[in-house]
């Protein structure tokens with residue numbers, strides 16, 4: 562008998578947890594889970610060390626330490642030219658994951674509809690379920706993974722309360738264009754819908770600028786922008802995130818956050834504040850370093866024989882694996898792990914209908930050069946296209 566609430570039972574365990582433990586047992590090189598193989602910058606970690614030693618380790622304010630909210634506001638101003646009030650429009654959360662949960666739980670009534678773009682980050686439909694919402698979705702399809710605006714229009718309805726947009730987008734690597742976001746904005750205005758944007762990969766865009774929903778005309782008034790420390794500072798274990806939104810939306814996020822986690826550990830807030838205060842060169846170097854890693858992995862996978870969809874952002878890339886034989890993505894990844902010695906992620910669990918992702922495999926390039934080189938050697942030696 563299972564004691565798992567029926568709310569979660571249908572979602573199974575996380576694909577990341579499952580693949581990571583299978584890959585570990587098999588000794589596979591991990592190009593699957595999105596964690597960097599290096600540790601975050603010393604100046605960020607040092608600020609947390611100093612905080613733990615010399616500052617208060619008692620409960621910080623529920624909405625976050627002033628020093629961090631001010632640093633978030635300052636970075637937001639640099640990135641968007643817009644002003645967000647640190648006292649009323651910025652909320653610090655336990656990673657973007659909690660920001661998503663607090664936003665959805667804070668804004669949604671049971672029976673409301675939430676629109677998602679597939680493939681989606683796996684916590685989105687689960688948060689929708691926890692809030693008692695119904696999910697309506699549209700699928701981004703290869704080769705360009707463009708937002709099908711006509712189809713999107715058809716899923717907006719009287720009960721739609723919120724659309725969740727992730728840009729740069731995991732796992733496709735899309736950075737949605739101004740036209741695509743304007744199209745969504747039009748629909749939000751017409752149907753009085755709130756946009757929630759997950760921008761955790763905001764500083765990883767390649768040869769393209771990130772357009773933010775909150776900056777499109779009057780969209781600030783109906784947008785909650787989310788991000789976190791994990792990707793930008795290579796500190797995925799810190800789980801420190803935030804939500805930026807006008808007062809009337811921030812109130813809803815805060816109402817849920819108060820009772821989900823109440824607050825976020827002090828030292829990580831001090832560290833994140835130091836990171837966000839870094840000079841522009843930190844963010845520029847992060848971007849160019851990842852662009853080099855992207856090109857390195859894409860070239861290598863191309864040589865192996867994959868059809869790679871070159872990402873415009875994030876540290877992931879999708880490739881079509883069907884040139885190596887007719888397998889589902891899950892079968893292909895198990896073959897990779899057990900026969901080739903490389904772990905990747907099967908993306909079918911990011912779709913309502915798993916067959917939509919079955920031809921694809923996701924690789925991560927937040928990995929050091931020796932790791933990617935060794936993985937490519939194994940792939941070159943172990944994978945053959947059928948004649």
Ligand SMILES: Cc1ncc(COP(=O)(O)O)c(C=O)c1O
Nearest residue numbers: 656657658682731761789791802
């Ligand atoms: C699209 C997306 N959103 C949110 C998260 C989670 O962010 P955090 O670790 O800050 O909770 C991830 C992590 O992989 C992600 O890919």
